Amino acid sequence: MxxxxxxxxxxxxxxxxxxxxxxxxxxxxxEIYNESETYVPKTRDVYLFTRVDENIEEEGLAIPPDMFSQDTIVVNQGDKVKIHFYNLEPVETQEHHTFTINDPAYNIHEDINAEENIVIEFTATKSGIFNYICTFHQPTMSGELVVLPVED
The missing domain is CATH 1.20.5 (Single alpha-helices involved in coiled-coils or other helix-helix interfaces)
Structure with a gap:
């Protein structure tokens, strides 16, 4: 060549x-994960309201039209959770709603009357998916608390 x-x-x-x-x-x-870093738990403020689905005819379908404003709450394990729960029913109705988690990991049951609100506080100690419901308005008023695991 x-x-x-x-x-x-x-x-x-x-x-x-x-x-x-x-x-x-x-x-x-x-670098996606730094071995020396650890997760620092946060306070998670969640605002949860009652609502009525106008498309559900209670008499015709024999199910309540009541729902939660969110059907999923996502937090990390270790977070402090503060659920600001508001019952938006008019006071004349005296209609109660509950925020209930029956799983023993959290075991929460709060019952509030029309036009009341409450702050429900707990620490998300166990990871997993936990159903929350209103005990008065099944099957429509339900959701899931998703607690994501945090690696040590």
């Missing part, structure tokens, strides 16, 4: 090697 061809091949190899180095540097995966 001539010197020009060898020189061209050498330059091409150097350029490809340089591009390979740049790609490796540019696209190196970022």
């Amino acid at each position: 001539t010197n020009r061809v060898l020189w061209g091949i050498s330059i091409s190899a150097l350029v490809l090697a340089f591009i390979g180095i740049l790609i490796t540097i540019t696209f190196e995966e970022p």
Whole structure:
């Protein structure tokens, strides 16, 4: 081969090697988890309201039209949870609603009358999915508390 061809091949190899180095540097995966960092629990304020689904005809379907404003609450294990629970029913109705978790991990049952509110506080000590319900308005008034596990 001539010197020009060898020189061209050498330059091409150097350029490809340089591009390979740049790609490796540019696209190196970022560090996702730092072993020395630990999760610091937070206070999670959740606002939960009662509501009525106008599309449900209580008499015709024989189910209550009552629902929670959120059907999923997500927190991390170790978080302090503060659920601000509001019963928006008009006071004339005297209609009660509950926030109830029957699982022994949390065992919460709070009953409030129309136009009342309460703050329910607990620490999310156990991870998993826990159903919450209104004991008066099943099956429509229900949701899930999702407690995500935190790695040590």
